Amino acid sequence: MTKAVEFYFDVGSPAAYLAWTQLPKLCVDTGAELVYKPILLGGVFKETGNSPPISVPAKGKWMLADLARFATFYGVPLNFNPHFPINTLFLMRAAAALVTAEPERFEAFLTAVFTAIWVDKKDMGDPQVTAEVLAEAGFDPQTLVELTQQDTTKEALIKLTAEAVQRGVFGAPTCFVGDEMFFGQDRMDFIQRALQ
Amino acid sequence: MTKAVEFYFDVGSPAAYLAWTQLPKLCVDTGAELVYKPILLGGVFKETGNSPPISVPAKGKWMLADLARFATFYGVPLNFNPHFPINTLFLMRAAAALVTAEPERFEAFLTAVFTAIWVDKKDMGDPQVTAEVLAEAGFDPQTLVELTQQDTTKEALIKLTAEAVQRGVFGAPTCFVGDEMFFGQDRMDFIQRALQ
Numbered sequence A, B: 001m002t003k004a005v006e007f008y009f010d011v012g013s014p015a016a017y018l019a020w021t022q023l024p025k026l027c028v029d030t031g032a033e034l035v036y037k038p039i040l041l042g043g044v045f046k047e048t049g050n051s052p053p054i055s056v057p058a059k060g061k062w063m064l065a066d067l068a069r070f071a072t073f074y075g076v077p078l079n080f081n082p083h084f085p086i087n088t089l090f091l092m093r094a095a096a097a098l099v100t101a102e103p104e105r106f107e108a109f110l111t112a113v114f115t116a117i118w119v120d121k122k123d124m125g126d127p128q129v130t131a132e133v134l135a136e137a138g139f140d141p142q143t144l145v146e147l148t149q150q151d152t153t154k155e156a157l158i159k160l161t162a163e164a165v166q167r168g169v170f171g172a173p174t175c176f177v178g179d180e181m182f183f184g185q186d187r188m189d190f191i192q193r194a195l196q
Helices: A014-030 A041-048 A057-074 A089-101 A103-118 A127-136 A141-148 A151-166 A188-195 B014-030 B041-048 B057-074 B089-101 B103-118 B127-136 B141-148 B151-166 B185-195
Strands: A004-009 A033-038 A174-177 A180-183 B004-009 B033-038 B174-177 B180-183
Touching: A004 A014, A014 A033, A014 A057, A014 A103, A014 A188, A033 A089, A033 A151, A041 A151, A041 B057, A057 B041, A057 B180, A057 B185, A089 A103, A089 A127, A089 A141, A089 A151, A103 A127, A127 A141, A141 A151, A174 A188, A180 A188, A180 B057, B004 B014, B014 B033, B014 B057, B014 B103, B014 B185, B033 B089, B033 B151, B041 B151, B057 B185, B089 B103, B089 B127, B089 B141, B089 B151, B103 B127, B127 B141, B141 B151, B174 B185, B180 B185
Parallel strands: A004 A033, B004 B033
Antiparallel strands: A004 A174, A174 A180, B004 B174, B174 B180
16 A cells, blocks of 8 residues: 555645645655645635634744744745735635646646745736746646636535545645644654654 | 753643653753743733634644654653643742742752643642642642742732743743744754754
């Protein structure tokens, strides 16, 4: 049986971005499959009664410092996005569609989107900016727009988000190794140990 | 200049207990002084608008599993207290008084209290139970009761709690190495690196 890490994420979360910078290598190192699970974080918050860390000012301030510390530790760039919080509904619908429709291009899609938001500080809530970024990465923006307007796409994201909540997810990123749940980008060492 | 870890804690927090199981050794290993800063976590929540993780059921459930995982990793006992949340006002007032009045017995006090709550699952909100635990540890309960009723003691805890909030604390445990803040019992490795 292949070991797997199921990765529930929303591209609007800087912590999810940091986890994503680490998980592919961690999975290669441990021989595990990385299973992408796009969700809408706003939907998770609504369903669970949770709220973003930034809703408590002192917590939000600390979180920024903590994420910066981890980025330095991981040796990856992180530039906090001035347009935060970004409405990621289009991006996460596109992700929910592509993850099954074009799994071979999914990593390219994620790289383009995560980099645009958390390195290049682009306003990925703006359709024009998003279209440019996606075209640059080799995707046809109009095709993606049409894809996200299909009911099956909308339902796919709703289903993935409901599945996450049903499994106990209350924030992002959340990873599962079997039934073991790991919340946060700061549990990479525990995920690694669970896979070994 | 001596390096120091300032440790803001409330004995009612299982995460603070776990941090306390690690910090003395970490400080010995790095040649740092451990500076105890008793606070009333309820006061911090009130001042910052934060709420305990358990107020979001899915988060509370995960937190218990996560703390158990860390206890196993650290190799220390942790038995979740059935009387949680415990009213720690008496205990934290006693801590705020003892930390300056009897620093040489402070570690013995903390050991007795943390062990009673997070290993022996005692109801340390009950004055009778608390008196027995403290007497067993060599403290005269009546002397401590009188100490906690003094205005200077009450003010000491209020002052420490306000100092914590003023420095950015929004939960427990929170450690400082100089101006660098580390929230959570899961930042021991970063604290160690900050001291090296």
